[in-house]
Amino acid sequence: MSVKRHYEREFVRTFFTSPTAVEGEDDSAKMLRSAAQLSGMQAPDVWVPDNEDATAPSMRDEGVENIIEVVSEHGADFPGEIHPRIVWHRDSPGTRYQGFQHMLEIADPDNGAVDHIDGFVVPEVGDIDDWKKADEFITIVENEHGLEEGSLSMSVIVESGEAELAMGDLRAEMGRPANNLERMFLLVDGEVDYTKDMRAMTPTGELPPWPELRHNTSRGASAAGLVAVDGPYDDIRDVEGYNERMVENQAKGMLGIWSLTPGQVVEANKSPLPPKTGSWLLEVGDREIELDAEDGKQVYRGDDVGLESTDDGYVLRVGGEEHELDEDELRQELLDMTAYVPSMDDIVDSMEEFEAAKEAGKGAIAMTQSATLVVDGVEVELQKDRMWDEATYQAAQTPITLFQDVYEHRPDQHEELEEMYGSDVVERATNVGN
Amino acid sequence: MSVKRHYEREFVRTFFTSPTAVEGEDDSAKMLRSAAQLSGMQAPDVWVPDNEDATAPSMRDEGVENIIEVVSEHGADFPGEIHPRIVWHRDSPGTRYQGFQHMLEIADPDNGAVDHIDGFVVPEVGDIDDWKKADEFITIVENEHGLEEGSLSMSVIVESGEAELAMGDLRAEMGRPANNLERMFLLVDGEVDYTKDMRAMTPTGELPPWPELRHNTSRGASAAGLVAVDGPYDDIRDVEGYNERMVENQAKGMLGIWSLTPGQVVEANKSPLPPKTGSWLLEVGDREIELDAEDGKQVYRGDDVGLESTDDGYVLRVGGEEHELDEDELRQELLDMTAYVPSMDDIVDSMEEFEAAKEAGKGAIAMTQSATLVVDGVEVELQKDRMWDEATYQAAQTPITLFQDVYEHRPDQHEELEEMYGSDVVERATNVGN
Amino acid sequence: MSVKRHYEREFVRTFFTSPTAVEGEDDSAKMLRSAAQLSGMQAPDVWVPDNEDATAPSMRDEGVENIIEVVSEHGADFPGEIHPRIVWHRDSPGTRYQGFQHMLEIADPDNGAVDHIDGFVVPEVGDIDDWKKADEFITIVENEHGLEEGSLSMSVIVESGEAELAMGDLRAEMGRPANNLERMFLLVDGEVDYTKDMRAMTPTGELPPWPELRHNTSRGASAAGLVAVDGPYDDIRDVEGYNERMVENQAKGMLGIWSLTPGQVVEANKSPLPPKTGSWLLEVGDREIELDAEDGKQVYRGDDVGLESTDDGYVLRVGGEEHELDEDELRQELLDMTAYVPSMDDIVDSMEEFEAAKEAGKGAIAMTQSATLVVDGVEVELQKDRMWDEATYQAAQTPITLFQDVYEHRPDQHEELEEMYGSDVVERATNVGN
Structure with missing residues (x-):
């Protein structure tokens, strides 16, 4: 690993927030209590009792008591890490002081929760000096309670332009003797407040996609040895959209995402894991269509691509244009249009094969994937080769x-x-x- | 407001440049004179008598005299701010000195214009030390003329890689005692010269889109409490393209844009304002099609989406592929494909509704938008819900x-x-x- | 030129790597030897005997001897520059020391190669302090061998988040007295290892496109007066994809690219040069279709756009939607949909025309391009005007x-x-x- 990581989990798939105190319920800690008892795919890698935005301001002192009570009771058995989000704002000393007091209380060993608390999540941070203020409060909390310095990690929500820029300074600042920023763990994007801070707007009120922010967060995490997490996906019903967002994020090196429900947790826990079975894709314009596997053949059923066998060869129709091709040209064209999504089994196979080749003194080998593609009833045999060398191997890993x-x-x-x-x-x- | 702004206008929609002296006219100040008398939607938020690129080098001394004359006469009545652009170049001390002399002259109280001058626009800046040189000249101008230090604002054109990087340093540098960079106002992208400086090229000679530059400018403005403005849109006839560019920019938090004509000023003054009436969009592939509102129904008239009612349910055709769906699935699919663009009235309604709910102790409420969608004569009732919490409220604001x-x-x-x-x-x- | 460049070539189109020693061949230097004798379009602007990833670790000492032998023999006649890539890693002092020893050996004047060596390529660099370590070793190499300080250039492979961030510091660091970073030449992206370092993944194992990295590399080069080069394009058969990538890069100001074969070198040497003949494009949705030039007319043959002449005017069909237009509206619509790709001859013509106009005291002139467009047999005359001013002229240059x-x-x-x-x-x- 190129950069030293000061925490246990090298990867975080899921960041699941729960309100700490809900008004008007018999038990204001109800949601906290049920979240604390999740397990398996429904339980997140990082669980965040959220004493900030998810909890009404008037309920936040009660929220602190609820965190203490629920984490004391269930924390030992919770399968993920526990990182409460406290209140903080780069522009409000009062809010920052309140956050400090809440941390002091939650981390008090007499209250019994701190053994199960892995760190704190600090929202609304500003520039790097603001990050240092939060770090300093955590240092004081550790000192006051006789905890080891640096034992509580700190994660931040990046939801301002200042914080986005601060991620560029983090690597250099983490080494300085006057802070304990080595406690840093997660960099989490918060796109709703970021949108407000950037004063951005869209006609429909949808959040902008913010690709540069996500790149910069992923890069900041990579440069400082931290873990990057994307913000919440509001449309809870839209499972497909959530999954598309995660695939986009993964191509940016951002392998974790916020989850608002146990259902989202399940999706997000599974998304970065390779599929059980491999599949073939046909790229038509900007879209990628998964082919139907039938009797070992890969069948395209749409209308956007057509294929006909003629006396001279083939006519391939793509997006309203026809191409007359001989067999070689057709195969080449279809090779360019297809892609294979390897299964977990395929990846392990390829890695083992490459390791064996390396052992035998070879630096690069070709991995081949074959398929019979069927378009309009016409069958074409395809063979996709990919060269694997050390770098491919490591990236595939x-x-x-x-x-x-x-x-x-x-x-x-x-x-x-x-x-x-x-x-x-x-x-x-x-x-x-x- | 998270960052202190040292100027009056919190938003600038329009940055309109006029040549200061045109050769071969009876009155070389003609264009300046007509621009100075614009008002209403034709008048920009920021008017820029342009003594740099829009004016021939040989005419620039005369340009300074014209600025003084026209601003003295019309400045008091001009409804926007006035920020002349002077000459400057990071690589040319001679040009920088000329810019200094022009500022000295324009700001001389004896000439009568400075009361109506809000600041200066400095083009072709380099790294942050170059910005400081311009700032220092403005400080000297203020001092020589007995003007309050910091009373003249400074805006820059970002048209080099160095300047793009400088925006990342600005927040930290603005606090230093040896400069008056708190006078900063606008960060304006200049894509033509930026393209040259980056040595970029496109087959057709069109400007590259530079999405990262625009993001970084918007972020720099956000982090330093400034206002971000996009560069000129050359194709004056292409009103649709200009509007599309502005919608793109708004999603980046860049709410202002350069205007080259009063016609563009009108478009750009209106673009960030919510529409009079709401509308429904149907998303087909990458395109968003506005539906026709007819008798309270939303009608799709294109060929890319088809809908048929069958004995078992519905057949929805999208992009060459057919989906058999029951009523619930159809509604879900169409909900995912549609979006609502709220009117000004809708936004105000939602805000008021949320404020009332908050008053009543609720942290989040669902806002519902209903429509009857018509595709191929088949009618479907849709209800779009969106959760509003404090963050949604603030972003919508x-x-x-x-x-x-x-x-x-x-x-x-x-x-x-x-x-x-x-x-x-x-x-x-x-x-x-x- | 805005930034002083400390090297001869202002542009580098091609960066061609060759393994320095291949096991199991009679002559382990065979590939090096054949590469050294390339010339014309097959010869790269920068040739990189690659003693890192392309060469097995066990062969790298032999690789150094091969470099010395082959460069001594053929270096004088090689038409491009020669920059061996040595081993380096930000996280491995052993690897760094090995790289240093290899440089010492290659640059030893007694070995006869150094007269033809222009500099070294350093892979896997980290933050700017790591760049300084490599620079310092090169300074020592120069000093030990009595070479002029700074005479060997240094190029880096940007393949980590740290290195990407370092490009933002480079301009300021290059001026410092304690280093010789003025020797910097190329910033080369290495997307395979970057993908690994960022822990990114895609379903098919394809490399992510990393647009922000390429922007930042191009910007870093621009700000520090260096040359930006994109990383290798693995799919050697896919000439079209390689060319598309280069066009994308050019719009980012990244005019050079890695080449893995002499065939790729030919493509990459030609790609940034304007075409022999101009051509017209029709933009349909997101695609740009080159029209067929026939008898001086520009003919569209696809199905996605249709045109019919009616009694009232015209019906234009685009992407499944029909528009009834009169002649002016049709011409306007088609103007917006078409673009012209100028030939080398066209560009030279326009530049000469603008120079003449400038001489005659004009600051801006309109350049016109005419064509007869044919869609479904219907002919439409188009005239495209573009205003050229000093900035357009310089960008076109x-x-x-x-x-x-x-x-x-x-x-x-x-x-x-x-x-x-x-x-x-x-x-x-x-x-x-x-």
Whole structure:
């Protein structure tokens, strides 16, 4: 690992927030209590009792008591890490002082919760000097309560232009003797407040996609040895959209995402894991269509691509234009239009194959994937080659390393992982590359 | 407001440049003179007598005299701010000295213009030390002429890689005692020269879109409490393209844009204001099609989406693919494909409703928008819910805050605003959220 | 030129790597030897004997000897620059020391190669302090061997988040007295290792596009007076994809790219040069279709756009929607949908025309391009106007300046350039703008 990480989990898939105190319920800690008892795929890697935006301002002192009570009772058994979000604002000393007091209370050993608290989440941070103020309060909390310096981690919500810029300074600032920023853990984007802070607007009120923010957060995490997490996806019903967002994020190196419901937690826990079975994609314009696997053949059923066999060869129709091609040209064209999504099993296979080749003194080998593609009843045999060298091997390893991190730290998910992949694949995946 | 702003206008929609002296005219100040007398929607928020690129080098001394004459005469009545652009170049001390001399002359109280001059626009700046040189000259100008230090604002054109990077340093540098960078006002992208400086090229000679530059400018403005403005849109005839660019910019938090003609000023003054009436969009692939409102129904007339009612339910055709759906699935699919663009009235309504709910102790409420969608004669009832909490409320507030800033500072536009929205909506919009 | 460049080539189109020692061959230097004898369009602007990833770790000492032998023999005649890549890693002092020893050996004047070595390529750099370590080793190499300080250039591979951030510091750090970073030459993206470092992943294992990285590299090069080069394009067969990538890069100001084969070198040497003949594009949705030039007319043959002449005017069908238009509206619509790609000849013409106009005291002139567009047999006359002012002129100059840089430094390509363009165009292009 290029940068030293000062925490246990190398990967965080899920960041799940729960209100700490809900008004008008018999038990204001009800949501906290039910979240604390989640396990398996429904339990997040990081659980965040949220004493900030999810909880009404008037309920936040009660929220602190609820955190203490629920974490004391259930914390030992909770399968993920626990990081309460306290109140903070770069522009409000009063809010910052309140956040400090809440941390002092939550972390008091006499209250019994701190053994199960892994760190705090600090929202609305500003420039790097503001991050240092939060770090300093945590240092004082540790000192007052006789906790080891640096034992409580600090995660921030990046929801201002200042904080986005601060991520560029973090690596250099983390080494300075006057702070304990080595306690940093998660960089979490908060797109709703970021949108407000940037004064951005869209016709429909939808959040802007903010690709640069997500890149900069992922880069900041990479440069400082931290973990990047995307913000909440509001449209809870839209499972497809949530999954698309995660695939986009993964291509940016942002492998974690906020979850608002246990249902979202399940999706987000699974998303970065390779699929059980491989599949073929056909790229038409900007869209990628998954082909139907039938009797070992890959069948395209849409109207946007047509294929006809003629006396001279083939006519391929794509997006309203026809191309006359001979067999080689057709195969080449279709190779360019198709892509293969490898399964967990495929990835492990390729890694093992490359390791064996390396052992035998080879620096690069070709991995081949074959398929019979069917368009309008016409069948074409395709073979996709990809060269693997050391760099390909290492880049392909990311989902496997993530899987291994999950397997090590989340025994509560073993059963579901074995149901998903079969125990043979799980075993090989836990061992490959080590 | 998170960051202290040292100027009056919180929002700038329009940055309109006029040549200061045109050769071969009877009156070389003709264009300046006509621009100075614009008012209402044709008058920009910031007017820039342009003594740099828009004016031939040989005419620039005369340009300074013209600025003085025209601003002395018309400045008091001009409804926007006045910020002349002087000459400057990070690589040319001679040009910088010329710019200094021009500022000295324009700001001389004996010449009568400086009372109506709000600041200067400095083009072709380099790294932050270059910005400080311009700032220092303005400090000397103020000192020589007995003007209050910091009373003249400074805006820059970001048209080099160095300047783009400098925006990341600005927040920290603005606090230092040896400069007066607190006078900073606008960060304006200059894509033509930026393209040259970056040595970029496109096959057709079109400007690259530079999304990262615009993001970084908007972020720099946000972090330092300044206002971000996009560069000129050359194709004056292309009103649709200009508007699309502005919508893109708004999603980046860049709410202002350069205007080259009074016609562009009108478009750009209106673009960030919410529409008079709401509308429904259907998203097909990458395109968003506005539906026709007819008898209270939302009608789709294109060919890319088809809908048929069958014995078992419905067949929805999208982009060449058919989906058999029951009524619930159809409604869900169409909900995902549609979006509502709220009117000014809708936004004010939602804000008022949320304020009332908050007063009553609720932290979040659902806002519902209903419509009857018609595709191929088949009618479907849709209900779109959106949860509003404090953060949604505050993010939604941006267009309203902008409207209020306009209403406060631009009485010359009151009449047109009332014509656009009706006086009832205008009144409610000026009061909501305060 | 805004920023002082400390090297000869102002533009680098091609960065071609060759393994320095291949195991199991009679002559382990075979690939090096053949690369060293390339010339004309097959020879890169920068040739990189690659003693890092392309060469097995066990062969790297032999690789150093091969570099010395082959460069001593062929270096004097090689038409491009020669920059060996040595081993380096920000996290491994052992690797860094090995890289230092290899540089010492390669640059030893007794070995006869250093006269033809222009500099070194340093991979896997980290933050700016890590860059300084490599710079310091090169300074020591120069000092030990009695070479002029700064005479060996240094290029880096940007393949980590730290290195991406370091590019933002480079301009300020290059001026400091304790380093010789003025020797910097190329900033080269390395997307495979960058993807690993960022822990990014895609379903198909394809590399993410990393647009922000490429922007930041191009900007870093611009701000520090360096040259930006994109990383390798693995799919060697996919010539179209390679060319599309280069066009994308050019719009970012990144005019150079890695080449893995002499075939890729040819493509990449030609890509940034303007075409021999101009062409018209029709933009349909997100795609740009090149029209067929026939008898001086521009013919569209696809199905996505249809045109019919009716009694009242025209019906234009675009993407499934029909528009009834009169002749003016049709012409306007088609103007918005079309673009012209100028030839080398066109660009030179426009520049000459603008220079003449400027001489005659005009600051801006309109350049017109006419065409007869044919859709479904219906002919429409189009005239595209574009205003040229000083800024347009300078931005348009980039491909010409690049051409002139190539013409000056690559006499071995003169013949092919004359074959491509004709000697008249070549002569005018070498003289315009000077």
